[in-house]
Amino acid sequence: MRILLVEDDATLAGSVASYLRGAGFAVDAVESVAAAMREVRLNPYDAIVLDVNLPDGTGFDLCRALRKAGNGARIVMATARDDVDDRVLGLNLGADDYVVKPYVLAELVARLHAVLRRPDDGGNPVLRVEDLELNTATRTAYRGERVIPLTAKEFAVLHFLVLHAGRVVTREQIIEQYRDVFAGSE
Secondary structure (H helix, E strand, C coil): CEEEEECCCHHHHHHHHHHHHHCCCEEEEECCHHHHHHHHHHCCCCEEEECCEECCEEHHHHHHHHHHCCCCCEEEEEECCCCHHHHHHHHHCCCCEEEECCCCHHHHHHHHHHHHHCCCCCCCCEEEECCEEEECCCCEEEECCEEECCCHHHHHHHHHHHHCCCCCCCHHHHHHHCHHHHCCCC
16 A cells, blocks of 8 residues: 655654555655645545645645545554544544544554555445446446456455556455455465
8 A cells, every 4th residue: 555644743753654565555655735736646645644734735725635636545544643632633524533632643544544544436336447337335246238247256356446547456465454354264
C-alpha cells in the first residue's frame, strides 16, 4: 500500500516514514500543502497521513481540496490539535480518522490498516469498469447484461480489483485486504 506522509517536522517525518516502511508500506514524505498537491497529481495513494499545521496552509484545507477533487485516498489526520472541534472539523471535511500527537506508531499503523480495510465505493453500491458492473449491495456481478456467478472469495477478489482498476496489485495485497474471507485457504 502506498502512503503519502504530509508532515513539516523533518525529524518526526523521518521517524514515521521509517516505521511505516518497516510495517510494509511504500511511503513518500512531503512537508507542505503545495508539495502534497503535486504528489497526489503524480501518484495514486491508498492513504494520506496528514498534519494540520503546515507552513503554507492547513491540513484541513488540503483535506477539503482533495475531497472536492474526488480523491478517494484514505486520510488520517495526525496532529497536535486535540480540541474536539478540530477533530470534528477534520472528520466532517472528509478525513477517515484522526489521531492526536504524540501518537504511538503501532497505533498509527493499526489505524491505517483499519481505514484501508473499509470498502471504497463512495457510498454507491454499484461499481463499474468498462462493461463490468459490480453491485456491492447485492453482491452480484454483470458483464453487459449477463450475470456472472461468483463465490464469496471470487467476489472479494473482483471487488478489490475493481477498486484498484488501472493499478497493479499483488496476491499479498488481496489476501491482506480480505484476510477473513481467505482464512484457512491457500
